[in-house]
Amino acid sequence: MFKKIVVLLMLTMLVGFSAEAGMHTNSEGKPVITVASDCTWPPMEFINSDKQIVGFSVDLMKAAANAGGYVVDIKNVAWDGIFAGLASGKYDCICSSVSINNERKKAMDFSTPYFEVQQSVVTNKDSKATTLADFKGKNVGAQIGTTGYFAVKKVDGIVAKSYDEVGLAMEDLYNGRISAVVCDDPIAADFALQQEEYAKRLKIAFIVKSDTPEYLGVAFQKGNKEVLDLVNKGLAAVVKDGTYDKIKAKWFGSN
Numbered sequence: 001m002f003k004k005i006v007v008l009l010m011l012t013m014l015v016g017f018s019a020e021a022g023m024h025t026n027s028e029g030k031p032v033i034t035v036a037s038d039c040t041w042p043p044m045e046f047i048n049s050d051k052q053i054v055g056f057s058v059d060l061m062k063a064a065a066n067a068g069g070y071v072v073d074i075k076n077v078a079w080d081g082i083f084a085g086l087a088s089g090k091y092d093c094i095c096s097s098v099s100i101n102n103e104r105k106k107a108m109d110f111s112t113p114y115f116e117v118q119q120s121v122v123t124n125k126d127s128k129a130t131t132l133a134d135f136k137g138k139n140v141g142a143q144i145g146t147t148g149y150f151a152v153k154k155v156d157g158i159v160a161k162s163y164d165e166v167g168l169a170m171e172d173l174y175n176g177r178i179s180a181v182v183c184d185d186p187i188a189a190d191f192a193l194q195q196e197e198y199a200k201r202l203k204i205a206f207i208v209k210s211d212t213p214e215y216l217g218v219a220f221q222k223g224n225k226e227v228l229d230l231v232n233k234g235l236a237a238v239v240k241d242g243t244y245d246k247i248k249a250k251w252f253g254s255n
Helices: 002-011 056-068 082-087 147-153 166-174 185-194 225-240 243-252
Strands: 032-037 045-047 071-076 108-110 115-117 119-124 139-143 159-163 180-184 202-207 214-216 219-221
Touching: 032 056, 032 082, 032 225, 045 056, 056 071, 056 225, 056 243, 082 108, 082 219, 119 147, 119 166, 119 185, 139 147, 139 166, 147 159, 147 180, 159 166, 166 180, 166 185, 166 202, 180 185, 185 202, 219 225, 225 243
Parallel strands: 032 071, 139 159, 139 180
Antiparallel strands: 108 219, 115 214, 119 180, 119 202
C-alpha cells in the first residue's frame, strides 16, 4: 500500500517554486498556506485532550511545509461546507482525508496521493454480516458527503443514515441505534480496535470491495497551480528523505 504512495510522490518531485504576488507570506518571507481540516477523523486528523490539532496528516503537512520552504496554518473546519469554503477562497487547500475521485476532480484539483484507504464496515461483534447487502432493511451510518456514505447509498434496501461526524455514527452503533458504520479503514481501526470502550463491543467486519484503489489527496481550488506545486514539492521531499515513513510508523506502527 505505502510503496505505491512512495512511488507516486517521488514521480512528482518538483524543481523550484514561485512565491510571488498574491500569496501571503510571514515575517520571514515564507509563503503561508492555510489548510482546512475537519478534525474528527482519528488517527488522521483530530483534536487531542490538550485541544491541539494532531494526527498523521497534520504531521505530514507540517513536515512537507518544513521541507518545501513554506508554512502551514491548519484550521479546524466542519465537513459540512468545507468544499464550499475552498471554492470561495476561505483557505488555500483541504487536507482532511479527502478521497480523490472523478466527480471531485471536476470541481477541484488534487495533490499527489499521500495515502491509500479502503472502506471498512464496523459492526457489533455478534454480527454475521459479510457484505453490505446483508444490511438490507437496516440502518447503516456514515459521515455525510464521504465515500463511505456513497458506498452505503449504492446498496438498495439499506437505510442510509448520515452524520456530521463519524464519531456520532460510532456512538449510535455502540448504543444499538444503527447496525453498522462505513468509513476509511484507519478511522475504523481507531474506533473499533483502539478505543477501549468501543473495542469491547465493536469489530471491523469486512472491507467494501472495490475495483479501483482509493487514495487520499490534498484538495485545492481549481487552477491554483502555485499552491498545489508548492505542496507537491514538500510531499515529495519528505518521501525522499524518509520522513514520510517515520510519520507513518508513529501513527500506524511499522509493517
